[in-house]
Amino acid sequence: MNRDITNDDRSKLLTLENLSCTQGENLLFQGLDLCLRSGECLHLRGPNGSGKTSLLRIVCGLMSSDSGKVLWQGRPATSDTEFATQCFYLAHKDALKSELSAIENLRFIQALEGNIDEDALDDALDKMRLLSCADLPVQALSFGQRRRLAFAKLLVIERRLWILDEPFTGIDKEGKVLIEQLCIDHLEKLGSILLTHHQKLDSTPLKAYLQEYDILKASK
Amino acid sequence: MSTFKIYFAREWQLMFRNTGALIQPLVFFIIIALLFPFSLPAESNLLQQIGGGIIWVSAVLATLLSLESMFHADYQDGTLEQTLIHHRSLTLAMLGKVMAHWTATGLVLSLISPVLCVTFNIPADQIWVLFVGLLLGTPSLTLIGAIGAALTVTLRRGGVLIAVIILPLYIPVLIFGAGMLTQSYQGLEVTSQIYALAAIFAMSLTLAPLAISASLRATIK
Numbered sequence: 504m505n506r507d508i509t510n511d512d513r514s515k516l517l518t519l520e521n522l523s524c525t526q527g528e529n530l531l532f533q534g535l536d537l538c539l540r541s542g543e544c545l546h547l548r549g550p551n552g553s554g555k556t557s558l559l560r561i562v563c564g565l566m567s568s569d570s571g572k573v574l575w576q577g578r579p580a581t582s583d584t585e586f587a588t589q590c591f592y593l594a595h596k597d598a599l600k601s602e603l604s605a606i607e608n609l610r611f612i613q614a615l616e617g618n619i620d621e622d623a624l625d626d627a628l629d630k631m632r633l634l635s636c637a638d639l640p641v642q643a644l645s646f647g648q649r650r651r652l653a654f655a656k657l658l659v660i661e662r663r664l665w666i667l668d669e670p671f672t673g674i675d676k677e678g679k680v681l682i683e684q685l686c687i688d689h690l691e692k693l694g695s696i697l698l699t700h701h702q703k704l705d706s707t708p709l710k711a712y713l714q715e716y717d718i719l720k721a722s723k
Numbered sequence: 724m725s726t727f728k729i730y731f732a733r734e735w736q737l738m739f740r741n742t743g744a745l746i747q748p749l750v751f752f753i754i755i756a757l758l759f760p761f762s763l764p765a766e767s768n769l770l771q772q773i774g775g776g777i778i779w780v781s782a783v784l785a786t787l788l789s790l791e792s793m794f795h796a797d798y799q800d801g802t803l804e805q806t807l808i809h810h811r812s813l814t815l816a817m818l819g820k821v822m823a824h825w826t827a828t829g830l831v832l833s834l835i836s837p838v839l840c841v842t843f844n845i846p847a848d849q850i851w852v853l854f855v856g857l858l859l860g861t862p863s864l865t866l867i868g869a870i871g872a873a874l875t876v877t878l879r880r881g882g883v884l885i886a887v888i889i890l891p892l893y894i895p896v897l898i899f900g901a902g903m904l905t906q907s908y909q910g911l912e913v914t915s916q917i918y919a920l921a922a923i924f925a926m927s928l929t930l931a932p933l934a935i936s937a938s939l940r941a942t943i944k
Contacts, residue, residue: 549874564808565804565807565808565943565944566944567944584729587808587809587810588810590808592804592805592808594801594804595801596799596800596801597800597801597805598800598801598804598805599800599802600800600802602737602740602741603736603737603740603804607736611729611733614724614729615726615729615809615811617724633844640740
């Protein structure tokens with residue numbers, strides 16, 4: 504019994520309590536409660552402009568909410584706590600330097616983590632089918648390739664929570680399969696994913712892990 | 724590796740991939756300073772007297788020109804956001820970035836300045852005064868200027884606004900830097916000015932990175 508409680512607490516990675524956000528005069532959402540456990544994938548749904556990206560930015564600490572709390576394993580999540588070392592935010596913008604080559608971009612991400620392992624970089628590029636363009640500057644890559652390179656970042660660093668903003672936009676079928684497999688591997692290792700997508704994700708193998716969360720319905 | 728080193732090295736790498744933007748402030752600096760000998764009477768020793776001041780003003784303008792691009796590319800491609808939420812210290816990261824930026828602008832400006840002194844017919848013993856002044860003053864210019872660049876990073880055309888915010892703050896550096904030359908021209912000691920410039924440098928080195936990271940956190944929402 505006792506073990507169950509501690510497990511339950513520990514598995515609750517991310518908790519959002521009574522979160523509200525306004526943009527200018529517009530109320531985006533109000534009173535959102537949400538809980539993400541390890542090994543879970545939460546799919547935030549809502550039409551354009553419903554505040555999906557804002558919610559993700561609030562979770563990352565890039566934006567402040569009007570009210571409510573973001574908790575990481577029961578403690579407030581801010582950039583100077585453990586939370587920052589455990590979450591990775593992949594935004595619309597790929598956060599890649601177009602002057603640097605694919606592998607140099609990854610090497611920087613890895614250097615910030617404190618360990619340099621060239622093999623891991625090659626492996627990550629290979630997994631995302633980008634090994635042939637490892638030394639090409641990112642500005643020479645296509646949109647889909649850049650997107651895949653952005654996902655390769657998730658492979659070179661170890662984070663428990665992935666926050667993905669519209670991960671399947673602008674990506675071909677092959678890339679989508681790669682990314683889905685990446686997400687499934689992460690979830691199997693008891694990581695968590697918070698992702699947004701404007702459509703239902705019905706026809707993917709990821710569906711078995713998905714939980715849908717409609718922002719408009721949840722907003723009070 | 725330390726945060727400072729990682730960002731310093733990365734900024735260097737990026738700057739040398741984009742040499743056009745790297746050379747721009749330097750060429751601007753040389754051209755502005757060279758316009759004066761052409762437009763002022765050459766027979767009197769007027770040029771000799773005002774040459775140092777002109778080189779200082781050119782250095783300030785060239786620094787200003789280089790500021791707008793400092794954070795803008797990072798903001799556009801999303802890397803700045805990632806730095807903001809990263810668990811490594813934003814202050815140290817920005818210090819590394821800004822100091823790398825200085826080595827490509829302020830440091831090189833200082834190194835070119837003795838050559839420009841020749842066109843103003845500035846005597847040799849005053850060239851080192853100008854050189855030391857620029858070497859101590861330009862890092863402060865870049866560090867203080869980066870605060871303005873951080874405040875205006877989200878604006879599309881923030882250049883003019885940076886100038887309005889930052890130029891008044893450059894006045895103390897300019898007074899001591901150019902004042903050094905006037906003093907030495909009159910045969911007086913310049914130690915006090917050197918100390919003053921060093922004090923401003925020490926203060927901007929310690930406080931500006933904090934102000935830069937606070938401004939970035941405040942502007943990027």
